[in-house]
Amino acid sequence: MQRALLSAAAVFTLGVAPLTALAQPVLPPQVASGAHSDVPVAVQGLRWAMNDANVNSLTFRSMDTLFTTRSVPRSGPVWQLPRNDHQLDFTYDFQGQTYTPEQFLDRTFTNALLVMKDGKIVYENYLNNSDPSTRFMGWSMTKSLTSLLVGFALEEGRIQSLDDAIDSYLPELKGSGYEGVTIRQVLQMRSGVDYEERYDFANPGVAATNHINALVKNTERFVTPALTLKRLHAPGEVFQYKTIDTAVLGLLVERVSGGSTIASYMAQRLWEPLGAESDGFFIMDGPPGVGREFNGAGFNATLRDYARVGLMMMNGGRANGRQVVSPEWVALSTAPTEAAPEGQMGYGMQWWTFGDTAYAALGLQGQYIYVDPETRTVVVKLSYFPPADMTASDETAAFLAAASAWTPD
Structure with a gap:
C-alpha cells in the first residue's frame, strides 16, 4: 500500500511539474546580443564559462569538446626523451615562507609538471585525472609557436x-x-x-x-x-x-605559405621535424570552410610535446637529430627588445624574457614553457589559475628560479 501511494504521488507530482523546469539555458546579455550564432546555446554557455575557476581544470584539457578543431598531425620517428627520474629535492621561498615542490603543485593549481635537466626528464607528474595522452590548452604559449612559423617563412624566403x-x-x-x-x-x-x-x-x-x-x-x-x-x-x-598582433602574424603565415593553412604549415615545418609523439590541434574561430586557427592562443598539445619545443629551443633549434629552426632565429626571437627593469620580465619576438638568459612561452592562467640555456633547464607547467590571480603567477616565478638553480645529485 505504501509503495502504491508513493507511486501515485510521484505520477501526480510529475503531472503538475512547472513547465519552466524544461526551459533552455539562458545566455548572458553580452553573448545573446548582436549577430545570431549557429553554435548551440549550451556550447556558447560552456565557452563563456571555460576560464572560470570551478571548471577550468577540466576545460583547459578538453578544448576539442568545446570547439571545432584543426589537427597538427605528427609523423615519422618520435624524438625519444631520455630520463633520469629524480625527486625535486629543493625548496623555494615566496612571501617570506619556504615551500617544497610538492606544496607548489596544489598551491599553484597545477594540472601537469615536467622538469628537464641537461636534456633529460628528471620529473614528470600528472594531476586531476590527466595523463601523458592528455592534450592541454596552451593559451598564449601559441604566440611563441607562431613566432617559429614566421622564422620558418623567413628562412625559406617567403618573407623577404x-x-x-x-x-x-x-x-x-x-x-x-x-x-x-x-x-x-x-x-x-x-x-x-x-x-x-x-x-x-x-x-x-x-x-x-x-x-x-x-x-x-x-x-x-x-x-x-x-x-x-x-x-x-x-x-x-x-x-x-x-593577441590581435599575433592573429595578424598568423594571417601572414597563411598568406605566404603557398596555399597552406597554419596547421598544415606547422605540421610540415615544426611538428614532424620536432619528433612529436602526439597530434596537436588548434581550436578554430568558426566551422569548417569558414573558421581559421586561433593562432594567438588556441594550440593544444601533450606535456611532453611542449617539452620537446622547449628542448629544441634550448638546443639552438636542433631536435631529433636535425636542425629544425636556425640558431640565429632562436637567438633573435628570444632576445629582449629592450632592457627590462630589475626583477621584471622583458619581451622579444612573441617570447617573454627572464633576466639575461632565460625565456618562456607563457599562456593565460598558468601555462609555461620555461627555458634557461645557462643552467640547461626546461620546465613545462600546465595550470588552471583562477582568473586574474597574480599570486599564483608570482609564486610560479619563484619556483622556476629555484628549479633553474637546482642541480640534481
Missing part, C-alpha cells in the same frame, strides 16, 4: 625581410593602423594599433567583444578587427601586449 611593411604582404591592412608597420614591430608587440587587451566582460571593449564574437559565437574571425583598427602609437615606440 622582417623590416618589410606587413601590409605589403597583406594589402587588406592598408588604411588600417597596421599600414606601414613592419613585421618586426608586430612580432615585438609594438604595432601601435589601438587594441587594449582588456577582458572586462561586464563592460566589453574591443578585445572582449572580439573574444565573444570569434570564440564564443563564431560569428566572425578573430583577425577581422585588424582590418579597421586605428593607430594609437607610432609603430615601434610602445610595447603593448595584444
Whole structure:
C-alpha cells in the first residue's frame, strides 16, 4: 500500500511539474546580443564559462569538446626523451615562507609538471585525472609557436625581410593602423594599433567583444578587427601586449605559405621535424570552410610535446637529430627588445624574457614553457589559475628560479 501511494504521488507530482523546469539555458546579455550564432546555446554557455575557476581544470584539457578543431598531425620517428627520474629535492621561498615542490603543485593549481635537466626528464607528474595522452590548452604559449612559423617563412624566403611593411604582404591592412608597420614591430608587440587587451566582460571593449564574437559565437574571425583598427602609437615606440598582433602574424603565415593553412604549415615545418609523439590541434574561430586557427592562443598539445619545443629551443633549434629552426632565429626571437627593469620580465619576438638568459612561452592562467640555456633547464607547467590571480603567477616565478638553480645529485 505504501509503495502504491508513493507511486501515485510521484505520477501526480510529475503531472503538475512547472513547465519552466524544461526551459533552455539562458545566455548572458553580452553573448545573446548582436549577430545570431549557429553554435548551440549550451556550447556558447560552456565557452563563456571555460576560464572560470570551478571548471577550468577540466576545460583547459578538453578544448576539442568545446570547439571545432584543426589537427597538427605528427609523423615519422618520435624524438625519444631520455630520463633520469629524480625527486625535486629543493625548496623555494615566496612571501617570506619556504615551500617544497610538492606544496607548489596544489598551491599553484597545477594540472601537469615536467622538469628537464641537461636534456633529460628528471620529473614528470600528472594531476586531476590527466595523463601523458592528455592534450592541454596552451593559451598564449601559441604566440611563441607562431613566432617559429614566421622564422620558418623567413628562412625559406617567403618573407623577404622582417623590416618589410606587413601590409605589403597583406594589402587588406592598408588604411588600417597596421599600414606601414613592419613585421618586426608586430612580432615585438609594438604595432601601435589601438587594441587594449582588456577582458572586462561586464563592460566589453574591443578585445572582449572580439573574444565573444570569434570564440564564443563564431560569428566572425578573430583577425577581422585588424582590418579597421586605428593607430594609437607610432609603430615601434610602445610595447603593448595584444593577441590581435599575433592573429595578424598568423594571417601572414597563411598568406605566404603557398596555399597552406597554419596547421598544415606547422605540421610540415615544426611538428614532424620536432619528433612529436602526439597530434596537436588548434581550436578554430568558426566551422569548417569558414573558421581559421586561433593562432594567438588556441594550440593544444601533450606535456611532453611542449617539452620537446622547449628542448629544441634550448638546443639552438636542433631536435631529433636535425636542425629544425636556425640558431640565429632562436637567438633573435628570444632576445629582449629592450632592457627590462630589475626583477621584471622583458619581451622579444612573441617570447617573454627572464633576466639575461632565460625565456618562456607563457599562456593565460598558468601555462609555461620555461627555458634557461645557462643552467640547461626546461620546465613545462600546465595550470588552471583562477582568473586574474597574480599570486599564483608570482609564486610560479619563484619556483622556476629555484628549479633553474637546482642541480640534481
